[in-house]
Amino acid sequence: MILVTGGAGFIGSNLHAALHERMVEVTIADRLRETGKWRNLRKHPPARLIGPDRIADYLGSDPPLQAIVHLGAISETTATDGDLVWHSNVTLSQHLWHWCAVHNVPLIYASSASTYGDGSAGFDDAFDHAALRRLRPLNLYGWSKHAFDLWVAGECASSRPRPPQWAGLKFFNVYGPNEYHKGAMISVVKVKHDEIAAGRPATLFRSDRPDLADGAQARDFIWVDDVVAALLFLLDHPGVSGLFNLGTGTARSYADLARAVCAANGVPERIEFVPMPERLAGQYQSFTQANMDRLRDAGFEHRFTTLEDGVTRYVTEFLKQSDPYR
Numbered sequence: 604m605i606l607v608t609g610g611a612g613f614i615g616s617n618l619h620a621a622l623h624e625r626m627v628e629v630t631i632a633d634r635l636r637e638t639g640k641w642r643n644l645r646k647h648p649p650a651r652l653i654g655p656d657r658i659a660d661y662l663g664s665d666p667p668l669q670a671i672v673h674l675g676a677i678s679e680t681t682a683t684d685g686d687l688v689w690h691s692n693v694t695l696s697q698h699l700w701h702w703c704a705v706h707n708v709p710l711i712y713a714s715s716a717s718t719y720g721d722g723s724a725g726f727d728d729a730f731d732h733a734a735l736r737r738l739r740p741l742n743l744y745g746w747s748k749h750a751f752d753l754w755v756a757g758e759c760a761s762s763r764p765r766p767p768q769w770a771g772l773k774f775f776n777v778y779g780p781n782e783y784h785k786g787a788m789i790s791v792v793k794v795k796h797d798e799i800a801a802g803r804p805a806t807l808f809r810s811d812r813p814d815l816a817d818g819a820q821a822r823d824f825i826w827v828d829d830v831v832a833a834l835l836f837l838l839d840h841p842g843v844s845g846l847f848n849l850g851t852g853t854a855r856s857y858a859d860l861a862r863a864v865c866a867a868n869g870v871p872e873r874i875e876f877v878p879m880p881e882r883l884a885g886q887y888q889s890f891t892q893a894n895m896d897r898l899r900d901a902g903f904e905h906r907f908t909t910l911e912d913g914v915t916r917y918v919t920e921f922l923k924q925s926d927p928y929r
Contacts, residue, residue, distance in 0.1 A: 604668050605838070608632040608655065608699075609675030613782040614713070614774070616643035617827045618672065618834050620929050623647035630666070632658050632675060638784040642928050658695070662702050670768075670838055673699050673712040678744060678788060685743055692747035697754065700766065709768035711837050714752055714846065716775040716823070716891055717745030727894050728773055730846040732756050741888070752846060768841045772833065775850030775893050778913065779827030780921040780929045791857065792824070792914055795864040796922050804875040805861040812889060817876045818858030820889045823850030826913030832905045833898065843901045850893025851907040863911045867918035 605622060609615040610631030622629050631649040635641045653661050655675060677691045696712060703710040719726050720739040727734065735753050740746040751771075758765055778790035795805040809817045833849050858874065865872045908916075921927040 604628045604630060604650075604666060606630045606632065606661075606666070606668055606671045608658070608671070608673045608695075609713075610649065610672075611635055611640050611643050611652070612674065613643075613779075613785060614777060614827060614830055615672075615674045616781045617779065617831050617929055618674070619644065619649060620647050621831050621835060627669075630661070632661070640784045643781040643784070645928060655691075655695070659698065665706070668706070668708050670709040670711065671699055671703055672834060672838075673710065676713060676744075676748075678715075683743065688743050688747050689750075692744070693751050693754070696751045700755070700758065700769070703766035703769070704764040707767050709770075709838075709841055710766040711768075711770045711772070711834065712751075713748075714771040714773045715745060715748040716773050716848070716850065716893065717742065717888075718749040718752060718773060719888075719891065720745065722888060722890050725894075726848065726892055728846050728848040728897055730756060730759075732760070755846070768837075769844050770837045771846040772830075772837075772849045773847065773893070774830065775823040775825055775848070775891055777825050777827050777830055779917055780927060781827075783927070791860060792864060792917060793922070795861055796868065796918055799864060799868050799870060799873075800922075804873040805864060806875050806877050807857050807861060808879040809876045810889070811879050815889055818861070818874065819856050821854040821856045822888070822891045823852070823854050823893045824860060824910055824913070825850050826908040826916070829905065829907050833903060836903050836905065840902060845897060845901065847898040847901070848893035848895055849898065850891070850895065852893050852895040853907075854890060854892035855910045859910060860914070863914040864918065866911070867915045 607615050607629055610619050611633035619629055628650045630651045632653050632655050677688050718738055718740050720741045724737045735756055740749050778792040782789050798805050807818050861874050862872050
């Protein structure tokens with residue numbers, strides 16, 4: 604039995620589909636609400652589904668867990684309720700850590716590339732207080748993930764009990780099926796596809812930096828199946844612990860992404876640049892690129908999907924289908 608928090612969400616439901624294929628029994632902790640998120644699980648219902656507010660009660664029953672994969676969080680980069688974000692993203696994570704330490708259960712948790720802020724301190728997933736303290740997240744979400752990473756570093760530096768395996772993954776820009784409930788936080792790939800499918804140009808933000816051309820802003824975009832492969836690798840290798848980046852190791856420009864979406868839809872390239880919203884000013888990462896050395900050194904040999912191949916798969920196998928869910 605594996606507990607997956609956030610298991611009805613984007614990455615969580617894709618992981619659950621893979622675990623379902625393996626015939627692994629899963630308890631999902633999540634809220635379905637009224638956003639249609641249940642469709643993420645329609646093809647592979649979990650063994651049980653509990654609300655996040657029931658996690659403590661569930662763990663209090665001493666379930667026979669093989670591992671906890673903690674993906675649930677308030678993940679909106681525009682979130683402003685600091686108390687709610689702290690409780691959801693830090694306090695609950697600390698509770699799961701302590702429970703796993705006491706019950707000898709591995710814990711894999713979601714960190715975020717947003718912990719790197721504007722990237723001026725680099726994208727090295729070095730796990731020590733000195734390296735972590737140099738990072739300056741740009742938003743509340745990134746700060747909460749950074750706070751938990753720092754707390755974990757303190758726990759590991761002490762003699763206090765810890766889970767037999769622990770791993771934090773700094774997800775970079777993930778895209779793929781089952782993200783349709785995410786509203787404003789949906790991937791750029793999906794947004795550009797919708798624009799092009801409606802006969803409009805793919806719109807991109809103008810650069811807010813004089814040294815960077817429009818469309819040259821670059822991110823490390825990673826296909827969701829590659830993320831699931833890393834999660835399964837960690838579940839299969841209980842001797843691997845640490846804080847790891849999870850991107851492809853290659854930054855690609857937004858112009859590259861828009862061109863890939865146009866090509867996947869079989870239409871000529873058509874890109875239009877629009878002003879960057881004021882709410883993003885000063886909080887926009889113009890460049891991200893994961894240093895993947897540590898996860899590779901830990902034995903993860905999976906070959907990452909190229910942006911063009913991932914976008915083509917997403918568009919043709921999901922977004923253009925009558926049922927776009929996995």
